[in-house]
Amino acid sequence: MDAKTAAETDPAGARAKVSEVDASWRSELSVRSLSDVHGTVSVTRHASPWRRFAAFLGPGYMVAVGYMDPGNWATSIASGSKFGYTLLFVALLSNIMAVILQALCARLAIGSGRDLAQACRDGYPRWTSFPLWLFAETAIIATDVAEVIGTAIGLNLLFGLPLEIGVLVTALDVFIVLLLQRLGFRYLEAFIVTMLGVITLCFAVQIALADPEWGAVIRGFAPTTDIVRNPDMLYLALGILGATVMPHNLYLHSAIVQTRAFGETKEEKREALKFATLDSTIALSLALIINASILILAAATFYKTGQTEVAELGQAQSLLHPLLGSAIAPTLFGIALLCCGLNSTVTATLAGQAVMEGFLQIRLPPWVRRLVTRMVALLPAAGVTLIYGEAETAKLLILSQVILSLQLPFAVVPLVQFTASRTKMGALVSPRWLTAIAALIAILIIALNAKLVWDFLVG
Numbered sequence: 001m002d003a004k005t006a007a008e009t010d011p012a013g014a015r016a017k018v019s020e021v022d023a024s025w026r027s028e029l030s031v032r033s034l035s036d037v038h039g040t041v042s043v044t045r046h047a048s049p050w051r052r053f054a055a056f057l058g059p060g061y062m063v064a065v066g067y068m069d070p071g072n073w074a075t076s077i078a079s080g081s082k083f084g085y086t087l088l089f090v091a092l093l094s095n096i097m098a099v100i101l102q103a104l105c106a107r108l109a110i111g112s113g114r115d116l117a118q119a120c121r122d123g124y125p126r127w128t129s130f131p132l133w134l135f136a137e138t139a140i141i142a143t144d145v146a147e148v149i150g151t152a153i154g155l156n157l158l159f160g161l162p163l164e165i166g167v168l169v170t171a172l173d174v175f176i177v178l179l180l181q182r183l184g185f186r187y188l189e190a191f192i193v194t195m196l197g198v199i200t201l202c203f204a205v206q207i208a209l210a211d212p213e214w215g216a217v218i219r220g221f222a223p224t225t226d227i228v229r230n231p232d233m234l235y236l237a238l239g240i241l242g243a244t245v246m247p248h249n250l251y252l253h254s255a256i257v258q259t260r261a262f263g264e265t266k267e268e269k270r271e272a273l274k275f276a277t278l279d280s281t282i283a284l285s286l287a288l289i290i291n292a293s294i295l296i297l298a299a300a301t302f303y304k305t306g307q308t309e310v311a312e313l314g315q316a317q318s319l320l321h322p323l324l325g326s327a328i329a330p331t332l333f334g335i336a337l338l339c340c341g342l343n344s345t346v347t348a349t350l351a352g353q354a355v356m357e358g359f360l361q362i363r364l365p366p367w368v369r370r371l372v373t374r375m376v377a378l379l380p381a382a383g384v385t386l387i388y389g390e391a392e393t394a395k396l397l398i399l400s401q402v403i404l405s406l407q408l409p410f411a412v413v414p415l416v417q418f419t420a421s422r423t424k425m426g427a428l429v430s431p432r433w434l435t436a437i438a439a440l441i442a443i444l445i446i447a448l449n450a451k452l453v454w455d456f457l458v459g
Helices: 003-009 049-056 059-068 070-083 088-112 116-123 126-159 163-183 185-210 214-220 231-244 247-259 266-303 313-324 328-360 366-388 390-407 409-419 422-428 432-458
Strands: none
Touching (some): 049 266, 059 088, 059 185, 059 247, 059 266, 059 328, 070 266, 070 328, 088 116, 088 214, 088 231, 088 266, 088 409, 088 422, 088 432, 116 126, 116 247, 116 328, 116 409, 126 247, 126 313, 126 366, 126 390, 126 409, 163 185, 163 366, 185 266, 185 313, 185 328, 214 266, 231 390, 231 432, 247 266, 247 328, 247 409, 266 422, 313 328, 390 432, 409 422, 409 432
């Protein structure tokens, strides 16, 4: 099929215009990332810089959602209740790593025109890309297990809905995505940002009620060797890392950045990269504030009063009333948790779509694609909830974050490799200093994971 025929059969521009095959890729780009929304957000060429930047605001906040999902809550609450403010440093370090890696995602998308899944498919032989797809799907399932259970717990805390029913109710998020996206991708982003605003307000009130020791909070952001020497602390630290730098977010960001119609010239792409990086950096700074707030709240209430084994979200909510002396605190906790769960399940569904389309080139109607990707993760979550019930959900949430950490190298290494290749990235190839920092992040992630596996095997 030539370019003219492709354009006629695909008026939305879903099919890429390929004049020649880039010799650095193993195959040509045939379908755009998230083709039903690709390039649907216009960027006014002659507007002021502020208006052009405003056009790029949104994807970063959708990515930031993954950095404050219910799995992160469980890990941060367990960390704060058991070790006080000590692991705040890990939250800060993880956030810095996330900012760098998400900037690479934007660079890959804008420079190569591919999302990470497409780059893996087109950049590696089948025997390499297929296992990477399996790892990516495993990461999305682990993500959804945490998010579905977190949403179900939020529904249970606020409305008394049984967990098993709550898990099934979360399947409705597919229709939220479809409804909002039919109105326009900007409406979906507005929904996400609104939920983030509610979450921020809820935690601001709870932190004010908790009145933490701010000197200890500041000291908690300083590094300590105890994190590596203490196996329990390392386990939770890796949980924070897995909950913060999430594999599915790397696939998601590299896909949704391309919803912006930023143009094809070198100057337009450079400006798009600048604005997309600024967008994600601001959004992830908000995510750090919320993540730190969860840990600080746990340290200021549970650790301070000797409640050092609080890990279940329901248990944490029930303890807030007597410890803070306010009936509104548990309600705010439940509202924030529900908003986080709804946000996370929506973005994870989009990530699942990007992974399935990118690796497998499966072309299905949008509602079918999203329903399939949602069900792939919903079934394990429902099964685990039915088998283990509420008592084991906290352990399951933390375990899901550790699984994400173990899957992370299989997304980070390809990302660093592709963005460092001039033949694949052209003028937007990563500078050497950025590649060096990203490589160090990848090595650190691999080393920490190896330490975790070793501790598990010997202990």
